Amino acid sequence: MQERVNWLTSSMQLETAGSVTWMSDGAATVVPDALRGQATDVEWLEAETGLRHLGTEAHEVVGSPYLVIHAPDHALRQALSALVPTMRFRHPRAVLAEAFIREERQRGRTAMAVHLRDDAVDLVLLSEQGLQASVSHMAATPEDAVYRAVHLLHALGFGDDVAIQLSGAVKPLGDVHKAFQRHFGTVDLHYGKFIPALGPVTGLHRQHFLPVIQLIRCA
Structure with missing residues (x-):
């Protein structure tokens, strides 16, 4: 905990203006390890997500120089709020909806973002006419999420x-992925701000991470 606080303190000293946004409840984003301690890290994330974002809980993407940065738990959230009073915590569904609308607005189709959390599912439905729904339901099993x-x-x-764009607690070709494939004609894994990150990172995971890593390199 103290190491995280020290890192955040030094990062905030490089911060010039504005409040910090933290995507809570398990949201994740991919960050190049080399940028983590630099001001350009925050600037890149702001440009990429439209949000000021700092992360401390990191897991290495095996076979690459990248980290998956996760949101803090409740205790860390309280500590961060005390350290940085300007920090705003946003529900990931709001962040998901914003990112999903930006990505889908040019495609001229009806699509739904389905973000799985431990015991809930967030649904964002978008049509050519705009945002149709953004809701959250309890979902204990993949079948519950499909039903919702x-x-x-x-x-x-x-x-x-x-x-359907799946994200969150999803493994490529796992139970959730297959359950949705049985019910819908088009089911993709949504990579961007919300990345499936369950279990050890495998070669298949690296294959799916590659477009995101290439995007970071271009930035």
Whole structure:
């Protein structure tokens, strides 16, 4: 904890203006290790996400020089609030909705972002007419998450032809991924601000991480 506080303190001394936004409840973003302690780290993240973002809980992406930075737990959140009164904590569904709208607005299609957390699912539905819904439901199993997604679509007059973007507590070709593939024609893993990061990072994970890593290198 003290190491994290020291790192945050030194990072904040490099911060010039504005409040810090932390994506809470398990949200994650990929950050180059070499940039972590530099002011350009914060600047890059702000340009990439539209948010000021700092992270401390990191897991290495095996086979690459990148880290997956996760949000703090409750105790760390309280400590950070005491250290940085200007820090704002936002629910990841709000961040997901903003990022999803930015990415989908040029595609001219109806799509749904499905973000899995430990015991809940966040759903963001977007059509050519704009944001249709942004809701959160309890979901203990992959089948629960599928049911919630199908129910929302049917309630709003949409069908199983809606493109699904999965993120959060999802493994490539895992139970959640396969459950959605059985019910929807288009199911993709949504990489960007929300990255599946369950279990050890495998060769398959590295393959899926590659587009994000290339994006970072271009930036």
